[in-house]
Amino acid sequence: xxxxxxxxxxxxxxxxxxxxxxxxxxxxxxxxxxxxxxxxxxxxxxxxxxxxxxxxxxxxxxxxxxxxxxxxxxxxxxxxxxxxxxxxxxxxxxxxxxxxxxxxxxxxxxxxxxxxxxxxxxxxxxxxxxxxxxxxxxxxxxxxxxxxxxxxxxxxxxxxxxxxxxxxxxxxxxxxxxxxxxxxxxxxxxxxxxxxxxxxxxxxxxxxxxxxxxxxxxxxxxxxxxxxxxxxxxxxxxxxxxxxxxxxxxxxxxxxxxxxxxxxxxxxxxxxxxxxxxxxxxxxxxxxxxxxxxxxxxxxxxxxxxxxxxxxxxxxxxxxxxxxxxxxxxxxxxxxxxxxxxxxxxxxxxxxxxxxxxxxxxxxxxxxxxxxxxxxxxxxxxxxxxxxxxxxxxxxxxxxxxxxxxxxxxxxxxxxxxxxxxxxxxxxxxxxxxxxxxxxxxxxxxxxx
Amino acid sequence: xxxxxxxxxxxxxxxxxxxxxxxxxxxxxxxxxxxxxxxxxxxxxxxxxxxxxxxxxxxxxxxxxxxxxxxxxxxxxxxxxxxxxxxxxxxxxxxxxxxxxxxxxxxxxxxxxxxxxxxxxxxxxxxxxxxxxxxxxxxxxxxxxxxxxxxxxxxxxxxxxxxxxxxxxxxxxxxxxxxxxxxxxxxxxxxxxxxxxxxxxxxxxxxxxxxxxxxxxxxxxxxxxxxxxxxxxxxxxxxxxxxxxxxxxxxxxxxxxxxxxxxxxxxxxxxxxxxxxxxxxxxxxxxxxxxxxxxxxxxxxxxxxxxxxxxxxxxxxxxxxxxxxxxxxxxxxxxxxxxxxxxxxxxxxxxxxxxxxxxxxxxxxxxxxxxxxxxxxxxxxxxxxxxxxxxxxxxxxxxxxxxxxxxxxxxxxxxxxxxxxxxxxxx
Numbered sequence: 087x088x089x090x091x092x093x094x095x096x097x098x099x100x101x102x103x104x105x106x107x108x109x110x111x112x113x114x115x116x117x118x119x120x121x122x123x124x125x126x127x128x129x130x131x132x133x134x135x136x137x138x139x140x141x142x143x144x145x146x147x148x149x150x151x152x153x154x155x156x157x158x159x160x161x162x163x164x165x166x167x168x169x170x171x172x173x174x175x176x177x178x179x180x181x182x183x184x185x186x187x188x189x190x191x192x193x194x195x196x197x198x199x200x201x202x203x204x205x206x207x208x209x210x211x212x213x214x215x216x217x218x219x220x221x222x223x224x225x226x227x228x229x230x231x232x233x234x235x236x237x238x239x240x241x242x243x244x245x246x247x248x249x250x251x252x253x254x255x256x257x258x259x260x261x262x263x264x265x266x267x268x269x270x271x272x273x274x275x276x277x278x279x280x281x282x283x284x285x286x287x288x289x290x291x292x293x294x295x296x297x298x299x300x301x302x303x304x305x306x307x308x309x310x311x312x313x314x315x316x317x318x319x320x321x322x323x324x325x326x327x328x329x330x331x332x333x334x335x336x337x338x339x340x341x342x343x344x345x346x347x348x349x350x351x352x353x354x355x356x357x358x359x360x361x362x363x364x365x366x367x368x369x370x371x372x373x374x375x376x377x378x379x380x381x382x383x384x385x386x387x388x389x390x391x392x393x394x395x396x397x398x399x400x401x402x403x404x405x406x407x408x409x410x411x412x413x414x415x416x417x418x419x420x421x422x423x424x425x426x427x428x429x430x431x432x433x434x435x436x437x438x439x440x441x442x443x444x445x446x447x448x449x450x451x452x453x454x455x456x457x458x459x460x461x462x463x464x465x466x467x468x469x470x471x472x473x474x475x476x477x478x479x480x481x482x483x484x485x486x487x488x489x490x491x492x493x494x495x496x497x498x499x500x501x502x503x504x505x506x507x508x509x510x511x512x513x514x515x516x517x518x519x520x521x522x523x524x525x526x527x528x529x530x531x532x533x534x535x
Numbered sequence: 536x537x538x539x540x541x542x543x544x545x546x547x548x549x550x551x552x553x554x555x556x557x558x559x560x561x562x563x564x565x566x567x568x569x570x571x572x573x574x575x576x577x578x579x580x581x582x583x584x585x586x587x588x589x590x591x592x593x594x595x596x597x598x599x600x601x602x603x604x605x606x607x608x609x610x611x612x613x614x615x616x617x618x619x620x621x622x623x624x625x626x627x628x629x630x631x632x633x634x635x636x637x638x639x640x641x642x643x644x645x646x647x648x649x650x651x652x653x654x655x656x657x658x659x660x661x662x663x664x665x666x667x668x669x670x671x672x673x674x675x676x677x678x679x680x681x682x683x684x685x686x687x688x689x690x691x692x693x694x695x696x697x698x699x700x701x702x703x704x705x706x707x708x709x710x711x712x713x714x715x716x717x718x719x720x721x722x723x724x725x726x727x728x729x730x731x732x733x734x735x736x737x738x739x740x741x742x743x744x745x746x747x748x749x750x751x752x753x754x755x756x757x758x759x760x761x762x763x764x765x766x767x768x769x770x771x772x773x774x775x776x777x778x779x780x781x782x783x784x785x786x787x788x789x790x791x792x793x794x795x796x797x798x799x800x801x802x803x804x805x806x807x808x809x810x811x812x813x814x815x816x817x818x819x820x821x822x823x824x825x826x827x828x829x830x831x832x833x834x835x836x837x838x839x840x841x842x843x844x845x846x847x848x849x850x851x852x853x854x855x856x857x858x859x860x861x862x863x864x865x866x867x868x869x870x871x872x873x874x875x876x877x878x879x880x881x882x883x884x885x886x887x888x889x890x891x892x893x894x895x896x897x898x899x900x901x902x903x904x905x906x907x908x909x910x911x912x913x914x915x916x917x918x919x920x921x922x923x924x925x926x927x928x929x930x931x932x933x934x935x936x937x938x939x940x941x942x943x944x945x946x947x948x949x950x951x952x953x954x955x956x957x958x959x960x961x962x
Contacts, residue, residue, distance in 0.1 A: 107569075129901065173893065357787050392620075408675075408678045465628065472905075
């Protein structure tokens with residue numbers, strides 16, 4: 087049994103409530119961290135285990151694991167029995183997910199449940215749910231070094247369908263294509279689901295080996311939010327990780343390029359009415375989250391809120407786009423502008439989007455605008471405290487960081503950002519890639535019978 | 536003085552407060568101690584299905600489709616600063632939405648609640664429309680309508696509704712059509728505004744870091760009493776039968792999407808809370824994640840985990856809809872119908888009913904964290920004439936016998952239709 091180090095970060099806040107209402111980060115060892123926020127303000131709790139691997143190699147064999155692990159376990163060896171167990175726990179939700187976080191792949195299993203005090207028969211739901219989550223992760227339905235072949239086939243199909251479905255969401259598809267072009271020589275171009283070819287080739291044995299590798303080499307962040315039994319749950323997970331042999335954590339490094347070379351261009355045509363124009367920028371950063379507060383503020387003023395330049399000018403004043411916004415991916419240090427445009431306006435919209443950036447470089451950022459952004463971002467980050475999902479998401483957003491920051495600390499940094507700093511970011515931002523998903527149709531046909 | 540009624544739920548440990556303001560506005564306040572944000576939403580009982588304007592005893596004026604949504608877009612404007620600019624000054628995040636049966640304006644903030652509520656009540660009470668701004672908006676909304684025409688998930692739903700409904704405007708896109716919004720003028724918007732935005736037809740719900748006194752202090756200052764207008768929702772005279780049982784549309788999609796609907800007719804325009812809850816339980820027993828049907832369809836690769844269903848109901852319409860993606864939508868539709876027939880024969884197993892009831896109770900509890908969800912649920916409950924906490928207390932009363940009786944009446948194949956969207960290769 088591992089001994090806890092004394093909490094590195096007991097951070098007091100001024101929130102009311104009878105429980106701690108504070109962020110607690112416990113470093114169990116170099117590969118295992120427990121983040122908790124105990125409060126009785128909520129009716130529910132969230133328990134999640136987040137496993138981080140470098141974004142490299144065969145992604146499919148890793149990406150498949152969360153769904154496979156959530157679908158069954160030794161004690162509940164098929165989907166129906168697992169789902170019925172969860173329903174009996176008052177509809178507790180065991181959800182798998184996989185996502186890129188910079189050039190890391192985060193595999194996640196999360197359990198959302200109602201608090202013990204609402205159980206009608208006095209059940210200890212929080213421990214029951216934690217045990218079920220441990221069973222899913224550590225005691226899967228495996229025999230002779232392989233997952234169940236039928237379950238693997240089903241999950242492969244679901245994964246392939248998801249990959250196909252991604253292409254149907256034109257907005258997300260255009261963004262994905264832009265990233266693949268922009269980051270063609272970087273690991274970030276890899277899809278978090280893996281390639282179609284790799285998914286098709288997955289075998290039950292290969293997935294078993296990948297699961298073992300996950301337990302041995304992933305950096306693990308356990309997140310506990312709400313009125314749950316933090317100590318007992320931590321003990322439970324520690325006892326399971328103690329039994330994993332040969333644990334040796336592998337951590338990835340995200341490559342961040344400060345500037346772009348000459349802009350790349352790409353595009354595709356599709357039989358839809360509207361076009362999707364996506365622009366990718368480098369932000370002058372050399373490592374993840376560097377200069378975060380200033381770049382975040384820049385992105386907000388450029389294309390964030392309703393007071394942003396892209397919203398006010400490109401969308402409202404000139405009616406060039408139905409939507410036009412900027413999104414900053416701090417973990418990778420890139421900024422993405424997404425817009426939906428009439429095909430004949432695509433060129434005009436691109437010029438206007440870039441002209442707004444030029445204006446920000448040339449004195450267009452006012453103190454008044456900056457105050458709007460300060461207020462809006464402050465509101466946004468302080469609302470983190472009002473749902474278990476947001477608090478869980480706050481921990482998750484820092485899963486690859488060594489140092490933990492509270493929302494208040496980030497808000498303080500954001501409030502200190504000056505006009506000059508925003509202008510400096512605008513000057514450092516360079517256009518890397520333009521991608522146009524060109525709508526060539528006037529609409530699909532309908533057939534009736 | 537307005538009377539304040541407390542509604543308390545002991546097990547939840549929560550209360551909300553109900554006030555009928557002297558101006559006619561219903562005010563609902565759900566304080567959440569310890570929360571940092573507050574949320575307010577003001578709604579009118581006026582949505583996309585209201586395609587006629589009729590005062591009690593008066594004549595009926597037909598409205599172009601999409602008028603409610605158009606009005607929502609335009610209400611943010613004023614002669615000086617528009618509402619978005621005013622909220623940018625305070626840092627609140629503001630928005631609005633129009634659905635089939637309501638139009639709502641909202642903000643959330645973590646400071647200056649009173650100031651933000653002033654802005655909200657002020658702009659909602661002071662319309663400013665000109666012919667020039669209306670014409671500009673026709674361009675913007677036209678783009679929005681075209682964007683939705685490219686959304687397969689949206690089209691598959693409205694194609695289904697057009698198969699099921701002859702007359703009821705629920706079959707029309709909430710934003711209307713490019714042709715219908717071309718008929719909207721500033722004068723028409725003023726007429727609709729005076730009619731539907733009467734405070735007697737409206738409700739304000741606030742939740743989070745807020746008290747009743749905070750809300751009433753602003754309301755007493757800002758609300759302007761006007762003569763009451765009584766709004767009628769004329770009967771849509773929708774026949775019981777459907778238009779056609781099948782529709783398919785070609786789209787550049789790689790995996791077909793489908794929506795399978797079972798239309799219902801009723802003697803009363805609205806479904807009661809009890810009817811809606813029972814239907815949800817029946818649907819979970821038929822096709823929920825704990826049902827053998829769901830497991831089988833997933834195993835056979837006929838659905839993915841985007842499969843779902845809902846009881847889609849509102850004033851004058853009620854339809855059960857199953858939707859998802861499938862390489863063979865027709866096979867899924869057949870399997871769902873066969874399962875319904877089989878369950879009608881055997882009855883829902885009591886242990887399955889108990890399980891889904893427990894699950895639904897838990898999921899209801901889960902809804903009580905989230906202040907924007909709560910404020911919008913308060914509005915929904917008010918529109919349905921029910922109290923917010925009634926749902927939690929009703930679960931123990933629902934029995935498997937009730938569910939089996941509902942299953943006999945609902946989900947009739949003769950009133951069902953299938954809508955499919957598929958790629959050129961699959962067509």
